[in-house]
Amino acid sequence: MDQQRKNHLDARARVLKAMAHPTRLFIIEELEKGEQCVCDLTAMIGADISTVSKHLTVLRQAGIVLDDKRGNQVFYRLRVPCILNFFGCVESVLESRAKDQAAYLAVVGK
Amino acid sequence: MDQQRKNHLDARARVLKAMAHPTRLFIIEELEKGEQCVCDLTAMIGADISTVSKHLTVLRQAGIVLDDKRGNQVFYRLRVPCILNFFGCVESVLESRAKDQAAYLAVVGK
DNA sequence: TATTCGCTTGGCTATAATGCCAAATAACCA
DNA sequence: TGGTTATTTGGCATTATAGCCAAGCGAATA
Known part of the structure; x- marks a missing residue:
């Protein structure tokens, strides 16, 4: 397996891994309907807000979502x-x- | 989030998680070309055969591949x-x- | 039967992921 | 300014994952 192929597989695996959690899949489904703030997602998920925030960080770092701070809220939306x-x-x-x-x-x- | 939706998200997450590893993505790509025995996959991957076998177990348990023992070899293929x-x-x-x-x-x- | 081959399983260590609480930060409001 | 709200970050305990070696096991072969 050459290095280029390995890099590509690593990149794909990172995206899949970021999606491979029920809470993060839920977030993706909800964002498919439109952007949402952290507070609304947290209310729907019913976990600690810090937990939801960390899930959003995982999705952001994987390039799956984008964040947009407006006032004191942060709105997330799907990148693709x-x-x-x-x-x-x-x-x-x-x-x-x-x-x-x-x-x-x-x-x-x- | 109701229980049914949660179950569905869990099921999806399990499949994605099984795919979310570079070696397992490699295996999936190779099986796309046709069935392969563990020995040939191991040679291509260059890890210990026990490591490859465990990756195949993950893929099988997720329902992504099927195995078929013929003689003393085991052939794997994609289920879908x-x-x-x-x-x-x-x-x-x-x-x-x-x-x-x-x-x-x-x-x-x- | 004894041996080898192909694969799986057990056991172990090292590393990473999860989720909570508490603390820090940032924006808004009084 | 002080307080409140929204969010992120640090820290920690718990659990899960990865990969190697060694041992087990069925199938083929000598």
């Missing part, structure tokens, strides 16, 4: 619009597993 | 074909960041 299309394949994985699971259950007698 | 299409958006994130980085470098005088 496609993030959610992206899930079609994740869903395929989930469905494929569900199907096999159903087949297995049928074999063992429900 | 779309995994790599999936990266268009990851690339957008990376390009978007590169663009901003370039703009920043221009501002500070290269």
